[in-house]
Amino acid sequence: MAIEKSKAPAAPKNKGGGFSSIEQIQQSDLNREDKLAAIVTWFKNSGRYKRVAKKLNKEDLEWFVEQWAVHYSELEDLNAAEEEMLEVMIMTKIRLEDNVAQIKQLKDREESILKQLNLTPGQELDIDDEKQRYFFEVIQTNNKMAIDLNKDYKELTMQYEKIQRAMNSTREQRESYENIGADSFLTLVKQHNDRDIRKQSGLYNERMKLANENKKQDFKRPHLFADNNEQPILMDGADYKKIVNSQETPNEE
Numbered sequence: 357m358a359i360e361k362s363k364a365p366a367a368p369k370n371k372g373g374g375f376s377s378i379e380q381i382q383q384s385d386l387n388r389e390d391k392l393a394a395i396v397t398w399f400k401n402s403g404r405y406k407r408v409a410k411k412l413n414k415e416d417l418e419w420f421v422e423q424w425a426v427h428y429s430e431l432e433d434l435n436a437a438e439e440e441m442l443e444v445m446i447m448t449k450i451r452l453e454d455n456v457a458q459i460k461q462l463k464d465r466e467e468s469i470l471k472q473l474n475l476t477p478g479q480e481l482d483i484d485d486e487k488q489r490y491f492f493e494v495i496q497t498n499n500k501m502a503i504d505l506n507k508d509y510k511e512l513t514m515q516y517e518k519i520q521r522a523m524n525s526t527r528e529q530r531e532s533y534e535n536i537g538a539d540s541f542l543t544l545v546k547q548h549n550d551r552d553i554r555k556q557s558g559l560y561n562e563r564m565k566l567a568n569e570n571k572k573q574d575f576k577r578p579h580l581f582a583d584n585n586e587q588p589i590l591m592d593g594a595d596y597k598k599i600v601n602s603q604e605t606p607n608e609e
Contacts, residue, residue, distance in 0.1 A: 375394060375398065378395070378398055378428070381395055381398060382428075382429070388429070391429055392425045392426065392429055395424075395425040395428050395429060396422075396425045399421060399425065399428075400421065404439070408420060408443070411447075416450050416454075419450065420446050420450065423446045423449070424442070424443075424446060427446075428442075437526065438523065438526055441523045441526070444519055445516065445519045445520065445523065448512055448515055448516045449516060451512055452509065452512050452513065452516060455505055455508055455509045455512060456509070458501075458505055459502055459505050459506070459509070462498045462501055462502045462505070463502075465494075465498060466495055466498050469494060469495060472491075473487075473488060473491060481495075
């Protein structure tokens, strides 16, 4: 989808649909569909795209570009380290999808063999029969490959989750130091000045106040402890004075 050049200053041709930087695309007032299209165009003119294109087939490359654009539109100001993690994360996801597809192919092949022999899954093959013995060896090879693929799948899943955690951790650190993606003070003031939000905040604070007061009164009621001593869990000065006075006895003359 073409993007109007008038929405950005003079920029090199064929760069992000007229935008001179990825920041301009992210900060533009384009709708989500047009913004994704602009990010895709920008990415396809990058050195990273040319490098990734050498590793993937056409279908996987298209999916990589799609995922890159989606992630980039949701995460602002990605630095170089985060871009590297994003690339590895998407590549790992592609390997996971390929792994699942291969496992399915193995299962389909086994079902096809059993169908040819008029057998049901789990039914034993007659290895004395030459034809069934051949297919038995094929199924055994299939099963070994499936075991290896399942092992790879678990390892890839762990790797994918590890990259996700690292990505989230990096973003959280940057947000805490650089305030990326965080609400500014003026934004918070504006939200609080909104009548509906202010009303909700007031109701929440009132409920919290009543809950704290009820809990306080519960703690101030006498509780029986393990040593058979019956006293409140929480006491203020007046409560403590009452207990002391009740325990005092007149001095003997």
